[in-house]
Amino acid sequence: xxxxxxxxxxxxxxxxxxxxxxxxxxxxxxxxxxxxxxxxxxxxxxxxxxxxxxxxxxxxxxxxxxxxxxxxxxxxxxxxxxxxxxxxxxxxxxxxxxxxxxxxxxxxxxxxxxxxxxxxxxxxxxxxxxxxxxxxxxxxxxxxxxxxxxxxxxxxxxxxxxxxxxxxxxxxxxxxxxxxxxxxxxxxxxxxxxxxxxxxxxxxxxxxxxxxxxxxxxxxxxxxxxxxxxxxxxxxxxxxxxxxxxxxxxxxxxxxxxxxxxxxxxxxxxxxxxxxxxxxxxxxxxxxxxxxxxxxxxxxxxxxxxxxxxxxxxxxxxxxxxxxxxxxxxxxxxxxxxxxxxxxxxxxxxxxxxxxxxxxxxxxxxxxxxxxxxxxxxxxxxxxxxxxxxxxxxxxxxxxxxxxxxxxxxxxxx
Ligand SMILES: Cc1ncc(COP(=O)(O)O)c(C=O)c1O
Ligand SMILES: [Zn+2]
Numbered sequence: 001x002x003x004x005x006x007x008x009x010x011x012x013x014x015x016x017x018x019x020x021x022x023x024x025x026x027x028x029x030x031x032x033x034x035x036x037x038x039x040x041x042x043x044x045x046x047x048x049x050x051x052x053x054x055x056x057x058x059x060x061x062x063x064x065x066x067x068x069x070x071x072x073x074x075x076x077x078x079x080x081x082x083x084x085x086x087x088x089x090x091x092x093x094x095x096x097x098x099x100x101x102x103x104x105x106x107x108x109x110x111x112x113x114x115x116x117x118x119x120x121x122x123x124x125x126x127x128x129x130x131x132x133x134x135x136x137x138x139x140x141x142x143x144x145x146x147x148x149x150x151x152x153x154x155x156x157x158x159x160x161x162x163x164x165x166x167x168x169x170x171x172x173x174x175x176x177x178x179x180x181x182x183x184x185x186x187x188x189x190x191x192x193x194x195x196x197x198x199x200x201x202x203x204x205x206x207x208x209x210x211x212x213x214x215x216x217x218x219x220x221x222x223x224x225x226x227x228x229x230x231x232x233x234x235x236x237x238x239x240x241x242x243x244x245x246x247x248x249x250x251x252x253x254x255x256x257x258x259x260x261x262x263x264x265x266x267x268x269x270x271x272x273x274x275x276x277x278x279x280x281x282x283x284x285x286x287x288x289x290x291x292x293x294x295x296x297x298x299x300x301x302x303x304x305x306x307x308x309x310x311x312x313x314x315x316x317x318x319x320x321x322x323x324x325x326x327x328x329x330x331x332x333x334x335x336x337x338x339x340x341x342x343x344x345x346x347x348x349x350x351x352x353x354x355x356x357x358x359x360x361x362x363x364x365x366x367x368x369x370x371x372x373x374x375x376x377x378x379x380x381x382x383x384x385x386x387x388x389x390x391x392x393x394x395x396x397x398x399x400x401x402x403x404x405x406x407x408x409x410x411x412x413x414x
Contacts, residue, residue, distance in 0.1 A: 004068045007034040007211055010311045018068075023209050030194075033309055034211035035251070036068055040258040047259060049230060058082040060116055060219035066255050067120060067219075068212045074126035076152040080115045081219050083107045085227040085374070090342045095362035099372040101233060102355075103224055104345045106380030110171065112301075112351075113220065113245060113378040114144035117207055120216030121145065122152040125203040132157060135205035136193030138186055138241065138301045139168030140379055145205050146175035157202060159193040161186050165300055165384040185295070187306040207244040208308030214248045221252025224374050225262050232262050233374040235367070239353035240270035240279050240324070241302035243313030245378060250316030266374070268322035270313065271357025273297030273329065276304055279313050280324040290314070298329040298387050301350035301379060323366075327356040333391035335359060336381065346381035348388075354378070 007016040009025035009032045016022045016034070025032025046065040055062050060081030061072065069075065084104050091100040108115035118141070125133050133149050134157040135141055142158040149156035156177040160169065161184065172179045182189040190206070197204050207213040225232050232253060240246050249268055256262040272280045276295035281287070295305035307313065317324055327335075332349050335356035340346045347355070354375045361367050381388050396412065398404045 003038060003065070003070065004036045004212075005039050006037040008037060009033075010035055010315065023204065023211060030209070030308070031311060033208055033312055035312075036211050036215050038066065038255070040255075044259040047261070049261065052226060060119065060216065060223070063219050063222050066222070068215050069120060069123045070127060074123045074152070076119060076122050076148050078109045078115075078119065078148060078151050080108055080119045082223060085224060086343055086345070088343050094342070095359065095367070096369055097362055097367045097373055098370045099233075100358075101224070101228070101372065101374040102339070102343050102345055103220065103374055103376045105220060105376060105378050106345070106347055106351055108144075110140075110144045110147040111380035111383060112140035112144060113217065113376070114141040115148070116219050117141065117213035117216040117244075118144040118148040118205065120212055121203070121205040121210065122148040122154060124212055125154060126152055128203065130203040131155060132200070132202040133205050134158070134193065134197050134200075134202040136160070136186075136190040138303060139164040140301055140383065141205065141207060142177070143168050143171035143175070146172045146177035149177070150175045157196075159189050159196070161189045163300065165386065167383050167385065186304055187292070190306075190308065206308070208242050214244055214251055214309075214312070217245055217248030218252030218255065220376065221249045222256060225253065225256055228372075230261055232264065232266050233372040235267040235269055235322070235371060236374045236376065237269040237271060237354040237358050238376040239299070239302050239350050239357075239378060240272050240313060241276070241304040241307065241350065243279055243307045243309035245376070246270045247309050247312035247316050249376070250312070250320060265320045268316045268320040269357070269361075270317055270322070270324040271353050272324065272326050273299050273302055273332065273353065274326045275329070276302060277326045278305060279307055279310060280326050282310070282314055283317055283324045297332075297349075298390070299332055299349035299353050300384065300387075301348065302353060325357045325360055327353060327360055331356045331360065333387070336388060336391045339377070340381070345377050346388075347377040348379040348381050348383040351377045351379035351381065
């Protein structure tokens with residue numbers, strides 16, 4: 001099934017056939033996440049700049065030759081991908097950076113980047129004849145899977161930490177998922193989900209385990225390249241939790257290099273919250289492995305102390321000569337209002353963390369005045385209004401009369 005020709009362990013390099021149904025490497029265990037490889041000579045024949053320019057499909061499926069799904073038979077009927085890429089001259093001049101592009105992935109159907117992976121997961125599960133899909137998530141992957149499972153006619157079983165924001169949990173219930181709120185942190189949630197999924201034989205949508213999900217996510221990088229006329233940005237910045245998104249950005253550009261649609265790799269740059277930064281610590285110290293640690297941040301989606309896709313994440317940063325930075329919760333909340341007011345893009349805390357990291361780097365003189373930077377906003381602000389409210393004041397309450405309004409307005413000194 002599918003079009004991948006090889007699965008390759010990101011840790012030891014052992015190769016597997018896609019037909020083997022192996023998810024992580026048998027020698028390396030859960031750390032041995034797999035790269036999905038294609039016959040790039042074949043892909044080159046069916047994906048060209050001209051062909052894509054003429055293709056009216058406005059979704060990630062325009063890149064089908066680079067996706068593991070066989071054909072469109074089982075693809076869920078939900079528009080995913082081809083999200084806007086805004087060129088913010090306001091931010092470019094404010095921070096003295098050549099060009100600042102904002103990729104608004106909160107515009108996906110369930111309002112996060114995770115839809116790119118869920119679309120592929122549901123298509124693959126259906127291709128395999130499976131009827132239950134399951135995952136553990138900080139919230140967005142779960143609500144995304146629930147939405148795609150619903151439209152694809154599959155049942156979804158979801159494990160989220162009890163602390164997941166109400167909007168995300170409500171989204172799950174609205175889509176009809178079977179939801180388990182785990183009294184524990186994300187690491188404990190993942191461990192329970194892995195056991196439950198194994199015990200029940202459900203289709204596993206955990207992004208750091210199922211190798212095909214990074215494939216869906218990588219389409220964001222391909223889109224950015226295409227939206228920029230195949231002139232890739234010098235740097236791409238994303239927030240990092242488990243490390244799947246950052247790995248996927250690297251993989252998207254790497255695939256494009258294999259088929260000659262781009263000529264260099266952007267510097268892949270990851271931003272973590274100060275209270276949850278194990279990947280950053282490993283990069284900073286030059287460590288081979290990530291040391292797990294407790295996590296605490298307002299950005300719930302990246303409140304990850306035990307990142308599952310750390311091998312690929314470290315590789316993405318190091319191989320691309322990128323970097324990582326950390327930001328405080330205060331910087332994240334400030335980034336939320338600043339981004340919304342400068343560009344109209346309202347992101348959830350983890351969604352704007354990349355922008356907070358961009359600001360930090362610009363202020364520290366780490367970004368060039370000729371540099372083109374793409375910042376990925378990974379989730380919509382309406383996902384977590386409790387956090388959003390922490391970054392703003394309160395509205396003025398008035399009686400329904402001009403008198404009351406005028407008195408209130410006078411107090412505001414407008
Ligand atoms: C909005 C948002 N941003 C960033 C991330 C981090 O992605 P990853 O866990 O792949 O590093 C997540 C993951 O849940 C997310 O939901
Ligand atoms: Zn291995």
